[in-house]
Amino acid sequence: MKLITIGKTSATLLLLGQLLSPAYAQGQPPVAPVPMQKTQAPGYYRMMLGQFEVTAVSDGTVTIALDKLLNSITPQALRQRLAANDLSTQVETSINTFLINTGEHLILVDTGSGPLFGSNGGRLLDNLRAAGYPPEQIDTVLLTHIHADHSGGLVHNGKLALPNATVYVNQRDVDFWLNPANMASVRKSEKHTFAESESSLRPVIQAGRLKTFSGETELFPGVRAVPDPGHTPGHTLYMVESAGQKLLLWGDTIHAEAVQFARPQTTINFDWNPAQAAKARASVLADAARGDYWIGAAHIAFPGLGHVKALVEKPGQTPAYRWVPANYSLAGLK
Numbered sequence: 339m340k341l342i343t344i345g346k347t348s349a350t351l352l353l354l355g356q357l358l359s360p361a362y363a364q365g366q367p368p369v370a371p372v373p374m375q376k377t378q379a380p381g382y383y384r385m386m387l388g389q390f391e392v393t394a395v396s397d398g399t400v401t402i403a404l405d406k407l408l409n410s411i412t413p414q415a416l417r418q419r420l421a422a423n424d425l426s427t428q429v430e431t432s433i434n435t436f437l438i439n440t441g442e443h444l445i446l447v448d449t450g451s452g453p454l455f456g457s458n459g460g461r462l463l464d465n466l467r468a469a470g471y472p473p474e475q476i477d478t479v480l481l482t483h484i485h486a487d488h489s490g491g492l493v494h495n496g497k498l499a500l501p502n503a504t505v506y507v508n509q510r511d512v513d514f515w516l517n518p519a520n521m522a523s524v525r526k527s528e529k530h531t532f533a534e535s536e537s538s539l540r541p542v543i544q545a546g547r548l549k550t551f552s553g554e555t556e557l558f559p560g561v562r563a564v565p566d567p568g569h570t571p572g573h574t575l576y577m578v579e580s581a582g583q584k585l586l587l588w589g590d591t592i593h594a595e596a597v598q599f600a601r602p603q604t605t606i607n608f609d610w611n612p613a614q615a616a617k618a619r620a621s622v623l624a625d626a627a628r629g630d631y632w633i634g635a636a637h638i639a640f641p642g643l644g645h646v647k648a649l650v651e652k653p654g655q656t657p658a659y660r661w662v663p664a665n666y667s668l669a670g671l672k
């Protein structure tokens with residue numbers, strides 16, 4: 339009786355050992371470790387806007403030190419906002435661009451940083467190809483403004499990266515950033531923008547591919563430029579409309595999602611005119627919340643598509659908002 343019990347126990351132990359021991363202990367050849375990939379999926383996300391197809395295309399990210407860059411907020415309030423969003427003061431910030439296929443035009447809004455930012459930026463061309471649109475197919479580029487992370491992708495290695503595109507930008511940004519006489523009027527940390535603007539825009543001008551506009555302008559059916567100065571002199575939003583649906587592409591209305599929705603008065607050192615930028619943000623947020631249309635934002639976590647909701651106000655409080663990111667959708671592409 340005792341022997342039988344021992345036998346059963348041994349068999350059970352042997353079976354357990356086979357289940358738990360690694361393959362090499364069972365006489366099989368060793369398995370090499372599988373290398374980690376350490377890459378992200380291609381950075382694009384699509385949605386339909388009426389008859390238009392919208393593709394958010396990632397240029398990558400840039401890490402910015404919000405404690406050094408944000409103004410009109412106390413260090414304590416900043417820490418609280420960042421902690422509430424599980425962020426440190428060094429925030430890895432998305433650089434998003436938006437491609438609109440209207441059926442007649444292939445319009446890219448902003449071009450990312452190209453070679454001008456670190457190795458985590460400049461991914462636009464690869465991601466465009468991954469999204470099924472070779473850069474040569476793009477016929478139109480709309481710039482929200484001239485800053486390295488929006489216009490830097492126009493030129494790679496001295497050549498036009500989007501060789502068949504006509505580039506549209508607000509005349510006021512061209513007048514400002516391509517004239518070195520204005521260098522004296524910006525803070526020291528922003529002076530590099532003049533050389534960067536020259537390297538990104540001059541080849542476009544020389545190729546005869548730059549077009550400028552002034553004031554609110556319908557550039558294509560369903561695509562309207564809405565100047566919104568403050569962040570730069572010619573900072574412009576683009577309203578895209580099809581079959582009753584609206585998407586407003588923001589450029590740099592928001593740099594720090596974790597902070598500036600709750601505190602729209604918070605400005606950033608990149609602002610050309612901080613007071614005007616804050617005022618512009620307050621009115622753009624209020625309108626977005628009222629209108630409940632789609633927003634596409636350059637620096638909200640990729641894909642940067644979503645809606646703005648107003649937080650309940652108490653009397654005397656500055657209006658505050660929250661961001662509602664797009665719900666991931668496949669069915670919406672049908």
Ligand SMILES: [Zn+2]
Nearest residue numbers: 485487590636
């Ligand atoms: Zn920007």
